[in-house]
Amino acid sequence: MTGNQDKAAAAAAWVEAGRETLIAECDRVMKCLTETKLEPGNGLAPARHLRAIQLMAKIMPVVAVMCLPDELISAAKLTRALKRSGLNLSQTSEENMADHARDDSPENLERLRAELESRLARLHDVLQQKRLDEDAERGRTA
Numbered sequence: 001m002t003g004n005q006d007k008a009a010a011a012a013a014w015v016e017a018g019r020e021t022l023i024a025e026c027d028r029v030m031k032c033l034t035e036t037k038l039e040p041g042n043g044l045a046p047a048r049h050l051r052a053i054q055l056m057a058k059i060m061p062v063v064a065v066m067c068l069p070d071e072l073i074s075a076a077k078l079t080r081a082l083k084r085s086g087l088n089l090s091q092t093s094e095e096n097m098a099d100h101a102r103d104d105s106p107e108n109l110e111r112l113r114a115e116l117e118s119r120l121a122r123l124h125d126v127l128q129q130k131r132l133d134e135d136a137e138r139g140r141t142a
Helices: 002-035 044-066 070-085 093-099 106-141
Strands: none
């Protein structure tokens, strides 16, 4: 296990160094962008300057997310996954049950009870068959 721990520590150090390098480079590029004077006679300079700004606008949020603690990133991923699944975290289970129409009529309850009993009977039969198969297998190996 020590080898895996060493690899994990080395990977974490590498990621941290990468984060620091990215932050430093972003700072350097932003400083260059703000200090650059555009000359009126150079037609390509404004386009290049705009392209650099667009790239920084895309890169900076990524670097900012990389700097967040892993716990926050995991929580954000979980929240997104729950939203995609359609679960509403602000709703309690009682509220969720109240939203759905529930039919407690005697006919529906009897139908549900019959369905449950048939499923239980089927499970019981499957378990019985498995026990018989296991007993037969033990008899052959003995």
